[in-house]
Amino acid sequence: MDAMAHTDQISMSQSETLTEASDNKIAARSVDVFYGKNHAIKNVDVDIDDKTVTAFIGPSGCGKSTFLRCLNRMNDTIDIARVEGDILLDGEDIYDKRVDPVQLRARVGMVFQKPNPFPKSIYDNVAYGPRIHGLTRNKSELDDIVEASLRRAALWDEAKDRLKESGTGMSGGQQQRLCIARAVATQPEVLLMDEPCSALDPIATAQIEELIDELRQNFCVVIVTHSMQQAARVSQKTAFFHLGEMVEYGDTEKIFNSPEDKRTESYITGRIG
Amino acid sequence: MSDTTVPLESQTGHRSLLLPDEKLKKRRRSETWFKMLGLGAVITGLFFLVILIASIVYNGVPAFTQTYLTIPVTLPAEKLDKVGNRNPSDMRKVSTFGYKPLLEQALIDTLADRGIEMPFDDAGILADLLSDGAAAGVRRQVLDNPDLVGQTVEFDLLASSRIDGYYKGRVDRASVNRGMVLTSVHLDVADALKEEGLVERRFNLDFIIGADASDNRPEQAGVGVALLGSLFMILVVVALAVPIGVAAAIYLEEFAPQNRFTDLIEVNISNLAAVPSIVFGILGLAAFIQFANLPQSAPLVGGLVLTLMSLPQIIIPARAALKAVPPSIRQAALGIGASRNQMVFQHVLPLAMPGILTGVIISLAQALGETAPLLLIGMVGYIASNYPDGFLDGFVSPNSALPAQIYEWSKRADPAFYERAWGGIIVLLVFMLAVNILAVVLRRRFERRW
Numbered sequence: 001m002d003a004m005a006h007t008d009q010i011s012m013s014q015s016e017t018l019t020e021a022s023d024n025k026i027a028a029r030s031v032d033v034f035y036g037k038n039h040a041i042k043n044v045d046v047d048i049d050d051k052t053v054t055a056f057i058g059p060s061g062c063g064k065s066t067f068l069r070c071l072n073r074m075n076d077t078i079d080i081a082r083v084e085g086d087i088l089l090d091g092e093d094i095y096d097k098r099v100d101p102v103q104l105r106a107r108v109g110m111v112f113q114k115p116n117p118f119p120k121s122i123y124d125n126v127a128y129g130p131r132i133h134g135l136t137r138n139k140s141e142l143d144d145i146v147e148a149s150l151r152r153a154a155l156w157d158e159a160k161d162r163l164k165e166s167g168t169g170m171s172g173g174q175q176q177r178l179c180i181a182r183a184v185a186t187q188p189e190v191l192l193m194d195e196p197c198s199a200l201d202p203i204a205t206a207q208i209e210e211l212i213d214e215l216r217q218n219f220c221v222v223i224v225t226h227s228m229q230q231a232a233r234v235s236q237k238t239a240f241f242h243l244g245e246m247v248e249y250g251d252t253e254k255i256f257n258s259p260e261d262k263r264t265e266s267y268i269t270g271r272i273g
Numbered sequence: 274m275s276d277t278t279v280p281l282e283s284q285t286g287h288r289s290l291l292l293p294d295e296k297l298k299k300r301r302r303s304e305t306w307f308k309m310l311g312l313g314a315v316i317t318g319l320f321f322l323v324i325l326i327a328s329i330v331y332n333g334v335p336a337f338t339q340t341y342l343t344i345p346v347t348l349p350a351e352k353l354d355k356v357g358n359r360n361p362s363d364m365r366k367v368s369t370f371g372y373k374p375l376l377e378q379a380l381i382d383t384l385a386d387r388g389i390e391m392p393f394d395d396a397g398i399l400a401d402l403l404s405d406g407a408a409a410g411v412r413r414q415v416l417d418n419p420d421l422v423g424q425t426v427e428f429d430l431l432a433s434s435r436i437d438g439y440y441k442g443r444v445d446r447a448s449v450n451r452g453m454v455l456t457s458v459h460l461d462v463a464d465a466l467k468e469e470g471l472v473e474r475r476f477n478l479d480f481i482i483g484a485d486a487s488d489n490r491p492e493q494a495g496v497g498v499a500l501l502g503s504l505f506m507i508l509v510v511v512a513l514a515v516p517i518g519v520a521a522a523i524y525l526e527e528f529a530p531q532n533r534f535t536d537l538i539e540v541n542i543s544n545l546a547a548v549p550s551i552v553f554g555i556l557g558l559a560a561f562i563q564f565a566n567l568p569q570s571a572p573l574v575g576g577l578v579l580t581l582m583s584l585p586q587i588i589i590p591a592r593a594a595l596k597a598v599p600p601s602i603r604q605a606a607l608g609i610g611a612s613r614n615q616m617v618f619q620h621v622l623p624l625a626m627p628g629i630l631t632g633v634i635i636s637l638a639q640a641l642g643e644t645a646p647l648l649l650i651g652m653v654g655y656i657a658s659n660y661p662d663g664f665l666d667g668f669v670s671p672n673s674a675l676p677a678q679i680y681e682w683s684k685r686a687d688p689a690f691y692e693r694a695w696g697g698i699i700v701l702l703v704f705m706l707a708v709n710i711l712a713v714v715l716r717r718r719f720e721r722r723w
Contacts, residue, residue, distance in 0.1 A: 077607060079531055102612050110608035116601035118620060129609045179605070186610060 024088075025050040025190060025220040026071060031085035033066055033075065040066045042244045044085075048237070050189075053212060053221045055235035055252065057228055059267065062241040064224045068192050071222065072108035073101040089190070106133050108190040109183035114199050115175035117167035117182070122159050125167040125178055126150060129186035145185055152218075153181035154211050173204025180211065184219075191215060193223040197230065209234050228268060232256050240264045329698055336696025339477035339492060340437040341429040342403065342466060346379040346411060350423040359419035372408040372415075376400060376430065389465045392458045401454055402462065404431040406486070406493045429473065434492040434689035436463050440474060443688060480696060485657045485678060491689035494682070496697050498657040502572050502672035503641060503704075505661075509576020509668070510583055510640050515633055517580075518587030522629070525588070526595040527617045546585035553582045554646025562650060570651035570671035578650060579640040586636035594628025595621060626719040634712035638705055644676040654681020675701050 026048040033041035041063045048054050056064035066075070073094060075081040087094050094104050106129070117125050126146045129135075136142040146163070150156040155177040159170075167178050176196055183191060193212070197205040212234045215221055225231050231238050232252060239249040240263075248255060248264045259265045352371065356363045377396035380403075384391050393399045407430040414428070415421050435455045438444035446457040466472055483495025529535045557578035561567045567574050598621045606616040622629075647653075657673035673681070675697060682694040 072608070074604070074608065077603075102610050104610075105608060106610035110604075112601065112604055112608065114601055116599075116605040118602065118605060119624065128611075132609075132611055132615055182605075182609060 024048065025090065026222075027086075027088040027091075028067075028070075029086040029088070031067070031070060031083065031087060033063070033070060033084075034082045035066075035078070036080040040244055041070070044246045046239060046246060046249055048220060048222060050220045051216060051218075052237055053216050053223060053235040054237040054239065055231035056222065056224045056239050056241060057226070057231045057267075058241035058247075060226065063244040064239075064241040065194050067241070067246075068194055068222060068224050071190070071192055072105050072110055074105075074110065076101050106186050107188050108192060109186060109188035111176070111179050111183050111191065111193045111196050113195040115172055115179055117170075117175050117178050119166060119168050121164050122150075122167045122170075122178060123163040126181050126185045129182060133186055135187065149181040149185035150178075152184050152215065153177045154207065154214075155181055171204070173200050173207055176200060176204065176208060177211065180208075180215075184215070188219065190220045190222065193221065195224050195226060198226065205230075228256070240267060242267070329695060329702070332692065333695030333697075333699040335441045335443070336480055336692050336699075337477050338441075338474050339480070340432040340440050341473045341475065342432050342436075343427055343471050343473055344376075344379050344383050344430055345425050345427045346375055346430075347382075347425040348375065348415060348422050353415065353422050354419070359422060361416050361419055364416060364419060364422075367412070369408045369412055372412045373400070376403060376408055376411065383466075383471070384462070387465070387469045387471075389462065389469070392462065399462070402433060402436055402459055404433050404492045405490050407431045431492055432472075434490075434687065435459075437492055438689055438692075439463055440467070440472065441692075443692065480693070481700065484659060485655055485673070485681070487658075488685060488687065491685075491687050491693060494690065494693050496675060496678055496693075496700050498660055499654065499673045499675050499678035499697075500700065500704075501661065501667060502575070502652065502657060503674045503676075505572035505667045505672070506576040506579055506674060507637060507641060509573060510579050510637060513576070514580040514583040514587055514636070514640075518584050518633070518636075519591055519629060521584070522588045522591035522595060523617060523622070526592045527621065528613070542585045542588055546589060549645075550582055550643055551645040551649065553578050554649030556581065557646060557650050568669050568671070570653075570656050570673075571669045572652070572672050572674075573668040574650050575647050575652050575674060576668075578646045579643060582643065582646065583636040583640050586639065587633055590632025590635075591625070591629045594625040594632070597628060598624045623719070627716045630712065630715050630719065634708060634715075638708055641705065641708070642676055642701065644674075644680050647674050647677045648680075652677055654678040675704070 024047040026046075028044055028046045028048075031041055031044045032039065044067060056068060058064045069075045070083055070087060071089075071094075073083075075083060083095060089104070089108065093099070094108075118128065120128070123146055126149050127142055130142060130145050136145060147156060147160075150159050155174060158174060159178070167175065170178060176199075180191075180196075196212075197208050200208065209230065212221060212223065216236075223231075223235065235252045237250065238252040238255040240247045240255060240259075240261075242263050248259060248261045255264065256268060259268060350357065352375070353367050354364050374396075377400045380399050381391060381396055383389075384399075391399065410431055411428055432440075433455070435444050435449060435452065436459070439449070439460055440463070446460055449455050449460060450457055463472070479493070479497075480495045481500075482497035483493065484498040485495070486493040525535065525538065557574060561574045561577055562569055567577075602620050602624065603616055606620045607613075611619070651671070652673045654673045654677050656671045657678055659670070661667040661670040661672065679694050679697040679701065682690040682697065685691075
């Protein structure tokens with residue numbers, strides 16, 4: 001099951017590569033976001049690579065989370081939010097009228113700042129996505145997905161004996177890994193992570209960071225973080241946001257070692273933010 | 274450092290901690306005052322609660338026992354079964370009036386038997402010791418068991434309400450002479466009967482399951498039919514108000530767009546919750562009885578009126594409960610690709626369930642205790658004198674409700690009805706208590722931690 005999903009994704013991304021002549025998983029073109037009259041995101045262009053961890057950094061309120069939420073249309077749930085511009089997933093406009101955000105979110109999974117497992121058993125937490133999307137035909141297939149997802153989230157060893165226990169009874173770090181397992185279980189192509197470690201202690205943070213590095217082999221991972229060290233540790237590409245603009249985007253190494261923009265340099269060196 | 278001298282400064286030169294601070298003292302004083310005030314309020318509340326419960330129990334408990342006279346009654350075949358084949362359908366021709374002389378004779382015989390002097394010229398006056406319903410009780414037992422005819426059988430005859438009241442201490446010699454029916458001579462006979470051990474006071478099941486009785490038979494009045502009326506009304510409210518109210522709350526909270534129209538609906542719902550219940554009563558009279566031609570005094574109509582009344586009281590707490598579900602759960606569900614419907618019904622609603630249930634049960638309890646609107650649609654107490662014929666008839670046949678029955682009794686002149694009114698309140702409170710316990714159990718079941 002695990003391996004099949006893996007090869008599926010590889011072949012899919014290869015075919016996309018042939019047709020699109022690019023390995024961009026996500027392409028955003030002149031994206032603007034408004035919250036009522038507040039212009040939260042200003043004209044952002046970005047290409048996000050598959051099988052890569054891309055980090056969005058920037059000071060609080062710079063719009064990095066807002067932009068992340070555009071990528072799976074979570075902003076749709078906010079009445080006053082309005083998104084302009086194009087965001088392409090594998091070359092298809094996700095804001096096209098024909099796109100149902102529910103379908104999109106099955107392909108673009110999300111992990112939130114605060115661990116938010118459902119108040120159900122660990123098993124049901126992970127199995128929920130596959131169930132509602134009808135990914136399995138029988139119980140044993142579902143069992144396989146749950147195990148594979150928990151393994152991917154490095155939680156299987158801790159959870160295998162307590163699958164029937166409530167997910168809310170775990171520690172914070174375990175809960176967050178459970179949320180990752182839950183997101184992975186729907187077999188998405190992209191994983192969005194909105195400050196996934198900000199509510200966790202350093203040890204749990206290290207575990208999650210290690211996990212993110214492993215997830216890169218199968219997914220396109222986009223992570224929002226307020227910790228520059230974290231961005232430096234886990235990401236290959238980094239985008240720096242400031243006051244709703246994307247100031248600079250490039251290889252993480254380059255952003256941290258030789259930023260081109262003054263504002264990026266100021267933020268990296270701790271003068272703003 | 275000695276205890277008598279308080280230093281102004283500590284060793285480091287700051288103001289000493291041992292020095293009392295006037296301003297802080299004032300703050301502490303106000304805190305103490307407030308604590309005492311709060312404690313006083315709680316104690317006052319408890320005091321009145323104790324008084325309330327004590328007076329309800331003191332006044333109401335006597336309604337749960339009833340006095341009977343154990344008298345041997347001779348049942349002559351030539352009077353009760355003229356055909357002679359013990360066929361109940363033939364014996365039915367002898368009405369209650371046919372049994373009355375038998376009871377009068379039985380009383381006279383008993384007095385003579387026990388050596389009690391017969392103080393009256395007329396046996397009918399002596400028979401005022403018994404309830405008007407006593408003869409009917411004997412007749413029912415004879416029809417149930419025709420073989421009793423021709424024998425002398427001991428019957429427990431229902432005593433009249435005054436005699437019952439005399440044994441319970443409600444009626445005394447001074448007050449009985451003020452009434453038209455009995456005299457203190459009757460009470461002498463009653464005392465003599467008691468000495469002979471012919472008086473029995475036992476649990477009054479008929480009060481709980483019986484029907485209301487006419488003004489001159491308070492000893493036979495019961496809350497049973499009115500209780501059924503309340504039950505049928507609550508069934509209507511549960512069947513209509515709960516699904517409509519919860520669905521409206523879910524729609525308004527989770528699906529409705531935020532615009533002027535929904536704002537208007539919201540304001541209206543909040544205002545409806547504050548409308549006096551009697552207004553709903555007159556609305557029900559106009560809409561359901563006069564316009565829709567539904568039957569008067571029917572629990573169906575009462576249930577509809579109470580549904581209108583309960584809706585805002587269900588919707589408002591249900592919305593609050595839905596709003597209290599943390600947004601992180603909604604995001605988790607949506608983020609995984611759940612549709613809005615799946616998010617609401619699989620995640621939000623189960624978590625909001627305890628709060629919704631609390632609102633539902635409080636509004637049901639309130640509907641159960643409502644009197645005023647029912648009076649306007651004809652569900653007055655004295656209607657509750659006949660049992661409905663079966664389940665469906667229970668919704669449409671004229672009936673009353675428990676609180677309306679209590680109100681009816683409290684209006685009647687005879688103090689015996691007053692006792693029944695208090696007893697009815699005990700039944701109502703036990704009913705409420707049962708509903709509340711159910712509420713707590715349901716809440717516990719649905720409560721989940723996250």
